[in-house]
Amino acid sequence: MKFLKYKILLLATAGFLVTSCDKQDFVDVNTNPDALSAIPPQNQFLNATIAIHGQDFEAFYDLYRRIMPWLQYTTGLNGNQGAFTQTFDNFSQRYGRLYSGVGDRLYDLEKLVENMPAEEQPRYTNMIRIARILKAYYTFYVSDIYGAIPYSEAFQGRYGGTLQPGYDTQQEIFAQLDSEIKEAVATLKTNPTVPQISLGSYDQYYGGNAQSWVKAGNALRLKIAMRQIKVNASTAQTIIKEVLAMPAADLMASNADGWVFKANAAFTGGGNWDPTTLRAPKPIVDFMWQTKDPRIDAFFTPNSYSQANIDLLIAANRLPSGTKAPERRYVGSFTNPDQVKLPAITQQYYTPRSITANGQQLTIDTLSYIQPRLFSATIADANGNAGTGFSYLPVITFSDFAFMRAEAAARGITAESAKTWYEMGVTSSINWYDMVAQGAQLTNYTPVTQAEIDAYLARPEVAFDASKALNQIASQAYLHFLKQPTEGWANWKRTGIPNDNSVVPMPTLTNNGATLIIPRRAPIGLVNPSDPNFTNKQAAYDAMLALPGFGRDLQDATGRVWWDQP
Incomplete structure (x- = not known):
């Protein structure tokens, strides 16, 4: 199931790993273009890629402490506590990174080519289009939770452009991105008139393969269109139909086509990547x-009640003689703060037994955890051996693409079989996690068999039922996005699933009897009148505040950006 031929080329200097600037200060770049003249264009592509994926700060705050608990993908060590959905400190650094680390570098790539001799420039046609697809993705990723941002006038400061760019509305950004991706795909599909300089190993997704980027670009067009189904239905449907009418060779067809960043274990090493305090959630x-x-042991670890540990408890007179290990050792943590507070639940689930064996203290825990190497491949196993497998950081997997096709069919946008694409999405998700589990060397993992997949698809809760097709598709997509919680969050906003009554449930959260509201966008800081771009920012923010449902103020994270409509 390998889908990449290239391992990550880890850079020796920390300077290539960009730290995000403040989201209000995107102009912090060198204004002298000559400083870049000696850099090969492909370097800037790799640098931008690493800036996208090498973000342990984002992993710790955005994923582990915010989105994953909000979406009930995990809980803290002692369950979700208090009004945890109202905490936003250090949340979302992606805005600043677009302008200092990703978009600026991909724009540099084009400018570096422009500075070459005229006869050399045509050899970089494909590279420029690939860079535009990646820039479009990350711009979409930022606008997705912020709404209006600078785009059409951005990135140009060091090349004589404005340092006070105007803000594009989210609707304008989505339309411009679609147009740029469409042009890039069309160009990549055309036989070049001169041999092309390949990105090669500087492209850690596809090794510079133009046809793979055609598939990735079309998948991204589909994703951006799906975001707009409620707010811009006619445009969304036109794009969906156009993309899915492309030749089969231009569309993702298997896990091998997935847009996934694959790195060695060390890429996700270090404290901020460490997920070992994250509990498995009870509903999932x-x-x-x-x-x-079949994915349960790829997602979660068994609890501590192995027969060996039970025998230790028996020897310490903590359990009756003859006690056997339970059949079920996957036990989830309560996601609702009010349930976590109940004394009976605290005693049964959050009060592990401790014993001393061979001079060491052991904690025998009732609850399961997130599979740690799924998120940080270096995590040591029970014997203290550090992981040496691979890190996988997805952008758009084939499973994601299949679920989007299934949904388009279920909504009547296309005449395809929703059942076929739903089953393909489920099957490819199981196989993708099986590949990741083995590649990342997950502990306590058993490879999947086809018989397990067939049995799962036949389960009453999983077997396709046209009467609840959208519910099933969105529920299975929710499970698949455990490894990509930002997309799980977006899909929940877009579909309303999971919820209390969905196939995969997500119970309502309460604290002291009050319902907790899950955030829907990034809070936006107040505008400083001394900001050089104050006028443009204030105008953009005033326009967003006038949108239905945007929220009571800029910092109201329960509000909705343009695409996120009821």
Whole structure:
């Protein structure tokens, strides 16, 4: 199931790993273009790629402490606590990174080519289009939770452009991105008139393969269109139909086509990547256990009640003689703060037994954890051996693409079979996690068999039912996005699934009887009148505040950006 031929070329200097600037200060770049003249264009592509994926700060704050608990993908060590959905400190650094680390470098790539001799420039045609697709993705990723941002006039400061760019509305950005991706795909599909300089190993997704980027670009067009189904239905449907009418060779068809960054274990090493305090969540664990989901041991670890540990407890007179290990060792943590507070639940689930064996203190824990190497491949196993597998950081997987096609069919936008694409999405998700589990060397993992997949697809909760097709598709997409929680969050906003009554449930959260509201966008800081771009910012923010549902003020994260409509 390998889908990449290239391992990550880790750069020796920390300077290539860009730290995001403040989201209000995107102009912090060198205004002298001559400083870049000696850099090969492909270097800037690799640098931008690493700036996108090498973000341990984002992993710790955005994923582990915010989005994953909000979406009930995980809980803290002692369950979700208090009004945890109202905490936003250090959340979302992606805005600043677009302008200092990603978009600026990909724009540099084009300018570096422009500075070459005229006869050399045509050899970089494909490289420029690939860079535009990547820049479009990250711009979409930023606008997705911020709304209006500078784009059409951005990145140009060091090349004589404005340092006070105007803001494009989210609708304008989505339209411009679609147009740019469409042009890039069309160019990549055309036989070049001169041999092209390949990105090669500077492209850690596809090794510079133009046809793979055609598939990635079309998948990105589809994703941006799906975001707009409620707010811009006619345009969304036109793009969806156009993309899915492309030749089969131009569309993702298997896990081998997935847009995934693959790195060595060290890429996700270090403290901020460490997920070892993240509990497995009860709603997902219960569903996966009941349905015999083959992904359960790729997602979560078994609890500590192995027979060996039980025997230690028996020897310490903590359990009756003859006690056997339970059949079920995947047990999830309660996601609702009010349930976590109940004394009976605290005693049964959050009060592990401790014993001393061979001079060492052992904690025998009732609850499961997130599979740590799924998020940080270097995490040591039970014997203290550090992981040496691969890190996988997805952008758009084939499973994601299949679920989008299934949804388009279920909504009647296309005449395709929703059942076929739904089953393809589920099957490819299981196989993708099986590949990742083995590549990342997950502990306590057993490879998947086809019989397990067939049995899972036949389960009443999973077998396709046209009467609840959208519910099933969105529920399975939710499970698939455990490794990509930002997309799980977006899909929940877009579909309303999971919820209390969906196939995979997500119970309402309460604290002291009050319902907790899950955030829907990034909070935006107040505008400083001394900001050089004050006028443009204030105008953009005033326009967003006038949008239905944007929220009571800029910092109201429960509000909705343009595409996120009821």
